[in-house]
Amino acid sequence: xxxxxxxxxxxxxxxxxxxxxxxxxxxxxxxxxxxxxxxxxxxxxxxxxxxxxxxxxxxxxxxxxxxxxxxxxxxxxxxxxxxxxxxxxxxxxxxxxxxxxxxxxxxxxxxxxxxxxxxxxxxxxxxxxxxxxxxxxxxxxxxxxxxxxxxxxxxxxxxxxxxxxxxxxxxxxxxxxxxxxxxxxxxxxxxxxxxxxxxxxxxxxxxxxxxxxxxxxxxxxxxxxxxxxxxxxxxxxxxxxxxxxxxxxxxxxxxxxxxxxxxxxxxxxxxxxxxxxxxxxxxxxxxxxxxxxxxxxxxxxxxxxxxxxxxxxxxxxxxxxxxxxxxxxxxxxxxxxxxxxxxxxxxxxxxxxxxxxxxxxxxxxxxxxxxxxxxxxxxxxxxxxxxxxxxxxxxxxxxxxxxxxxxxxxxxxxxxxxxxxxxxxxxxxxxxxxxx
Amino acid sequence: xxxxxxxxxxxxxxxxxxxxxxxxxxxxxxxxxxxxxxxxxxxxxxxxxxxxxxxxxxxxxxxxxxxxxxxxxxxxxxxxxxxxxxxxxxxxxxxxxxxxxxxxxxxxxxxxxxxxxxxxxxxxxxxxxxxxxxxxxxxxxxxxxxxxxxxxxxxxxxxxxxxxxxxxxxxxxxxxxx
Numbered sequence: 001x002x003x004x005x006x007x008x009x010x011x012x013x014x015x016x017x018x019x020x021x022x023x024x025x026x027x028x029x030x031x032x033x034x035x036x037x038x039x040x041x042x043x044x045x046x047x048x049x050x051x052x053x054x055x056x057x058x059x060x061x062x063x064x065x066x067x068x069x070x071x072x073x074x075x076x077x078x079x080x081x082x083x084x085x086x087x088x089x090x091x092x093x094x095x096x097x098x099x100x101x102x103x104x105x106x107x108x109x110x111x112x113x114x115x116x117x118x119x120x121x122x123x124x125x126x127x128x129x130x131x132x133x134x135x136x137x138x139x140x141x142x143x144x145x146x147x148x149x150x151x152x153x154x155x156x157x158x159x160x161x162x163x164x165x166x167x168x169x170x171x172x173x174x175x176x177x178x179x180x181x182x183x184x185x186x187x188x189x190x191x192x193x194x195x196x197x198x199x200x201x202x203x204x205x206x207x208x209x210x211x212x213x214x215x216x217x218x219x220x221x222x223x224x225x226x227x228x229x230x231x232x233x234x235x236x237x238x239x240x241x242x243x244x245x246x247x248x249x250x251x252x253x254x255x256x257x258x259x260x261x262x263x264x265x266x267x268x269x270x271x272x273x274x275x276x277x278x279x280x281x282x283x284x285x286x287x288x289x290x291x292x293x294x295x296x297x298x299x300x301x302x303x304x305x306x307x308x309x310x311x312x313x314x315x316x317x318x319x320x321x322x323x324x325x326x327x328x329x330x331x332x333x334x335x336x337x338x339x340x341x342x343x344x345x346x347x348x349x350x351x352x353x354x355x356x357x358x359x360x361x362x363x364x365x366x367x368x369x370x371x372x373x374x375x376x377x378x379x380x381x382x383x384x385x386x387x388x389x390x391x392x393x394x395x396x397x398x399x400x401x402x403x404x405x406x407x408x409x410x411x412x413x414x415x416x417x418x419x420x421x422x423x424x425x426x427x428x429x430x431x432x433x434x435x436x
Numbered sequence: 437x438x439x440x441x442x443x444x445x446x447x448x449x450x451x452x453x454x455x456x457x458x459x460x461x462x463x464x465x466x467x468x469x470x471x472x473x474x475x476x477x478x479x480x481x482x483x484x485x486x487x488x489x490x491x492x493x494x495x496x497x498x499x500x501x502x503x504x505x506x507x508x509x510x511x512x513x514x515x516x517x518x519x520x521x522x523x524x525x526x527x528x529x530x531x532x533x534x535x536x537x538x539x540x541x542x543x544x545x546x547x548x549x550x551x552x553x554x555x556x557x558x559x560x561x562x563x564x565x566x567x568x569x570x571x572x573x574x575x576x577x578x579x580x581x582x583x584x585x586x587x588x589x590x591x592x593x594x595x596x597x598x599x600x601x602x603x604x605x606x607x608x609x610x611x612x613x614x
Contacts, residue, residue: 012603019601078454090518090557093602100601128465128502129558131571136601164452169461170502172556186460186486188499204455246562248520254562255604290519290557320561322520336519340556346499 004233006258007221007242008214012101019136021143024104030149032223033111038157045116049219051227053240058084058175058212059289059318060393061239061306070199071117071207079119079207082184083110083216085126085133086168086175089289090340091320094244094256095213099126099133102217103140104149107163109216111150112223114161117209121162125180128169137165172344176392177210179346190348191392214244234261239305247273249285249323261305261316269300269323280325284408288317290337291397293404294330314404330409331416334401335363341398349390355382356398363402370427371417379406438470438478439463439485446485456486464497473504501555509544509551511589513537514568518557521564529565530554532579536586549590562604572598 011017011027024030036045050065071079083106087095099106110122126134141163144150152160166184173179174189181203183189202208218241222230234240239261245268248254252274259268265287269275276282282297287304293314295302302312309316324333342356359382362375383399390396406413439446449462463485467478474497476490483490497503504512515521515530534540537550544551560566563575567582574585574597581597588595 087559088557091520091561093559093561093563093604096559097602097604101603127559128461128500129568132573132599132601166452166458167461167465168502169465169500171500183461184458185455186457186496188496248561248564249523253605256562322523322561324523328523333519333523336517336522340518343556 004242004260004263008098008102008105008217008244009256009258011105012097017101019100019102019104019140021104021140021147024102024108025147028224029104029220030108032220033108033149034155036112036223037115037155037159042116042118045112045223048227049116049222052222052230053227053234053237054215054218054222054230055239055306056212057214057218057243057319059089059291061316064211064215067199067209067211068113068117070197071209072200075207077206078121079117080203080209081110081114081117081119081122082177082180082203082208082210083122083124084175084177084180084210084212085124085130086180087130087213088127088172088175088344089291089318089320090337091246091248091286091289091322092318093246093248094319096130096133097256098213098217098244099130100136103137104144105217105220106137106213107140107144107150109219110163111154111161112219113209113211113216115159117207119209120160122164123184123203124163124165125174125184126165126167127174128167130167134165134167141165171346172340173346173392173394176394179392180210181208188346190346191394193391235303235305235307238307243304243319245304246318246320247323248320250277250280250325250328251275251323252277259304262303264301264303265295265321266300268304268321273323276323276325278325280327282323283326283328284324284330284333286320286322286401287312288315289320290340291315291393291400292317293400294333294408295404296408314400329367330405330412331363331367334405335360335367337401338363338398341394345394345398349395351386351389352395352398355386355395358382359398359402366413366416366420369416369420369423371413371420373417373421375417376406376410376413438467438475438481442466442470450485457488459486460493460496461500464493464500464503468503472510473507510549511569512551512553514553514555514558516556516558516560516564516566516568517554518561520557520561521566524564526565529567529577529579529582533582536583550586563599569595569598575599 046068054064055061168174171189174183176191178192179189198208231240242258242260244256244258257272284294299312302308306316338360342360345352345356347353386395386399449459463482467474479493480490483493517526541554565577566575585595
């Protein structure tokens with residue numbers, strides 16, 4: 001038996017905790033910022049975060065300290081920090097809770113990170129639909145300015161940090177870091193070709209770090225309790241700390257659960273989530289948001305750290321776990337996700353733009369019992385022509401549901417196509433003009 | 437002019453960015469808040485403020501699904517249809533709303549009160565099925581709850597069933613893992 005301690009949700013789950021500045025300060029808030037500003041050299045902070053093993057919580061899992069280290073030290077002009085609060089990955093709803101229930105925890109993380117990378121300006125790019133979170137953040141920022149935690153010459157250290165909330169207007173792709181920068185510059189949110197990377201040519205072509213909300217919220221705790229403490233949680237040295245996992249789908253108690261990353265899917269789904277909502281057994285689950293390949297009940301004892309999930313053939317991604325019970329059509333599930341990706345493809349790269357539309361059409365006809373025997377081969381080929389052939393990771397993401405359901409539940413596709421074949425003679429079809 | 441009475445807000449928005457064009461989305465969002473949609477007049481006005489051509493503003497606006505380029509009803513009912521909500525009953529909910537409001541997707545009721553849309557993921561997957569009406573989220577919906585929401589909005593213009601700051605599950609005891 002092992003117990004665990006929550007890091008990010010401890011305060012907000014305390015009865016009566018509202019997330020106000022007084023509440024946050026009462027719980028020891030802004031102590032980390034006071035301890036580092038002008039006292040700990042920025043380089044030491046970057047080393048500390050590197051040593052903690054903190055990795056990006058937005059999906060890619062890139063080591064945060066390493067990302068900060070890429071910012072050129074001798075760059076004369078301004079640098080920027082962008083807090084990625086776009087939270088648009090289906091299955092993920094943790095950042096919303098972190099922002100609405102404990103906004104100052106995020107703001108303190110932003111202020112410390114700005115100091116570490118030498119940025120005076122931070123933009124919180126929040127998805128346009130999160131009106132309440134944006135309002136709460138704006139109020140919290142105003143309170144923090146009044147209390148002297150943000151603004152010019154914070155605590156007399158000579159350090160300046162300005163924070164602005166920037167609301168998007170509905171586009172999944174703006175969670176991709178270079179698309180986010182394009183959108184913040186007032187353009188269509190289309191990902192940029194890399195290199196150059198945002199660390200050297202980011203917002204307004206200046207050195208920029210883009211970090212997820214949850215990633216930044218961890219920073220004050222690492223400062224307060226040390227890199228060694230953080231690195232001792234989870235699966236050191238590669239996947240450390242806790243994560244806020246988002247549980248959705250056919251479970252009794254969906255919601256946000258913070259767990260050390262070495263917890264298993266069984267812990268999350270069956271212990272915390274209370275198991276399946278009906279007496280139907282587990283059929284499939286998505287382990288890391290819509291972009292992650294589906295897994296099967298054989299995988300419930302896999303640990304939820306980045307490496308273990310990758311070994312199991314999927315990805316830990318944004319930490320959104322969606323559970324599906326027996327009786328859920330996997331062709332239908334794949335189609336529903338594909339329709340999402342088709343809707344959200346930005347249109348920049350041909351394989352993704354055209355391929356997503358073709359996959360949706362094929363899945364629709366298979367599900368409507370009008371599939372053709374050659375459809376499965378066509379699907380496989382389209383997927384192979386999208387993966388790795390696009391500017392951003394969207395292309396690899398959108399083929400995940402199709403490829404993984406074809407891998408584990410191919411028979412469901414085959415049955416539907418066989419039914420279509422059997423119906424062929426009886427269905428009145430619009431005659432196709434033949435050239436022969 | 438749409439932004440005349442918001443001159444202070446416009447100046448405040450412009451002051452946040454070193455490059456004017458960054459004010460694009462804040463201004464488009466402001467225009468929509470003011471008029472309910474982004475009108476051609478608003479696009480021309482924003483172009484003037486940002487030193488851009490109207491097509492540059494229009495081109496940007498068409499990329500973002502939240503921006504309505506045509507007038508819509510007073511209440512924009514947007515139901516999430518993505519997989520996570522669909523698993524827990526988004527489709528029957530959309531069907532119910534279509535019947536109850538008597539409109540198809542993307543259409544507005546005759547009294548110009550409600551526009552119904554099915555949209556992709558709104559980041560509320562643990563509390564589905566859910567919908568957003570104007571600025572507010574309504575979660576863990578049932579037919580009875582939706583009926584009440586529509587009734588309240590029709591009668592008073594507001595509804596107390598909207599979500600507050602998000603914390604789900606409300607009580608989350610630390611569990612000892614085996």
